Amino acid sequence: MRVYVETYGCALNRSDEALMKHVLIERGHTIVDNPSNADVVIINTCTVRLDTEQHMLNRISSLRELTQARKGKLIVAGCLPAAQPYKVAKTAPEASLVSPQNSSRIYVAVESDGRVVMLDGVRERDRIGLCFENKVAPIPIQEGCLSNCSFCITKHARRVLVSHTVEAIVKSVETAVRMGAVEIQLTGMDLGTYGMELYGKRYLPELVRRVSTLPGEFRVRIGMINPEHLPPILDELLEAVKSDRRIYRFLHIPLQSGSDKVLKAMNRKYTVDEYRGLIKEVKQKISDVSIATDIIVGHPLEDEEDFEETLKIIRELEFERVHFAGYSVRPNTLSAGMPNIPTRIRKERMLRMLETVEEVGFKVREKYIGLxxxxxxxxxxxxxxxxxxxxxxxxxxxxxxxxxxxxxxxxxxxxxxxxxxxxxxxx
Incomplete structure (x- = not known):
């Protein structure tokens, strides 16, 4: 069959797309680049934010009209059907539903004569989809997490912690470098948990060491690590980072809020002081390290003082990069049941956050001028x-x-x- 795949969202979703295409090509199907030329249309979805979800539902509706006119088949894959299958079923009742864990079995839905629902099961541990963005290759090393953040819907879509084996990851990196990749991004929902269910311990430092022994001229970026899971591996990880110039001296450690009250409402398992101490220790041990963080603006219970505390710690810790977004209500999460901050206030705080991020970002970078x-x-x-x-x-x-x-x-x-x-x- 002629199959069209359209993907939205994070690096994990893009890897799932690559895996689906690889499996389908192996089984004799042809990948096309236009849905109008396809017998089967697959939309690989994201549901992390409300506006994203609405865009997904609108796009599913459009693709449904297209496939029905051509008497084709529509498959909705990814996080939206896994987390909210009822919304997909309401928008496209005849569409097949495939969760991220079933990406390697997408052929079942493609080749079936009727509607297929594949929302159960656990991901195959050693099937890694290899995708490229120019010469940059995100390599998923795990999915799922061991946290239960109040605001997060993704945990409903990628529920179980599954770590890929070191051998499978190393093979994927070797393949990516052989295909021309010059930057390898080790990605996942929380790299601090990598290996815990597979090796019985947090195994990220060992993985970084193994990747650093591979031949080739490439660089490695380590993905997001929840502060809750960083302290047990901190010294070992920093040693692995310092051991090879090909490992970027960069860590992505999401703070989310500068207020202990809001962190508690978010069900984050650390305090602001603990986070501050962690960042200072990292900077003491690697002087030129750069640190990225994430901030949610306007989470329920965040008052003006809480928000000011967040701006204060951004200025204090001088993050190299701050990824920030306004709070978005997600169904089936604990935060959805909390009093919401008015939209007007959230928007006003977003503007002030942008001003602070630009101020700090320029301060961090201007010291490089002339070097x-x-x-x-x-x-x-x-x-x-x-x-x-x-x-x-x-x-x-x-x-x-x-x-x-x-x-x-x-x-x-x-x-x-x-x-x-x-x-x-x-x-």
Whole structure:
């Protein structure tokens, strides 16, 4: 059959898309790039936010009309049918439903004569979908988590912690590098839990060491780690990061709020002081490390003082990057039952958050102006883009003879709150 796949959401979803395509091609099906040319249309969905969910439902409705007109088949895969199958069934009653854990079995829905519902089961541990964004390859190492955050709907879609084996991950990295990847992103819902159900311990440091022994000119970015699960592996992980220049000196450690009261409402298992101590310890042990964090603005029970405390700790800890978003009510979560902050207040706080993030981001980056630093080239988008050893992006304003995967000495001439701008030093 001719199959069209359309994917939304995170790196895990993009990996699931790659896995689905690989399985279908193995079974003799053809992947097409236009739904109008397809016998089967698969939409691989995300449901992390309310606006995302609404976009998904609108798109499902449009694809339903298209497939019905062509007497084709519609399959809704990903997190939306796993977390809220009733909403998908209401929008497209005849569509087959496939959870993320069943991505490797997508052929059952494709080849079936009728509607198929595949929402149970556990992911195959060693089937990793390999996807590329130019020369950057996200490699999922686990899905699921051991936390129970009050605001999160994703845990309903990817319920069970499943870690891929070190051998499977190493093989995927080797394949990606052989195919031209110059940046490997180790991804998952919470990398601090990697290996706990498989090896009986938090195994991320060992995995990082194993990946760092592989041949090739590439860099590795470590994905998000919940502060709850970082302390037991902190020293070992930092040693693994420092042991090889190919491991970016970068950690993504989500804070979510600078208020203990709000953290408690979120069911986050740490205090602001504990988080502060963790970040200071990381910076003490790796002086040039950069740290990204996540913030939810306007979570239920957040008052003005709580929000000011969040702005205060962002300024204090000087995060290299802050991913922030307004709170979005998600069904079947504990936060959905709490008093909601008015939209007007959330929007006003979002603007103030943006001002603070820009202020801190520029302060962090302006100290690089005038320095000559090695930049590893990873991207091209009208101009070459590279990364410092601590993952800060550098836009190269000249460089016709450059190419992916090389390191160039670069004079930093300008800083913005988001990146650096520089020129390659002439030899």
């Amino acid at each position: 000559t630093l090695p930049v590893f080239i990873t991207e091209y988008s009208n101009t070459w883009v590279g990364r410092l050893d601590n993952y800060i992006p550098v836009i190269l304003m000249e460089g016709d003879s450059l190419k992916y995967g090389i390191t160039v000495e670069t004079v930093i001439e300008k800083a913005t709150f988001y990146d650096l701008r520089g020129r390659v030093r002439s030899s």
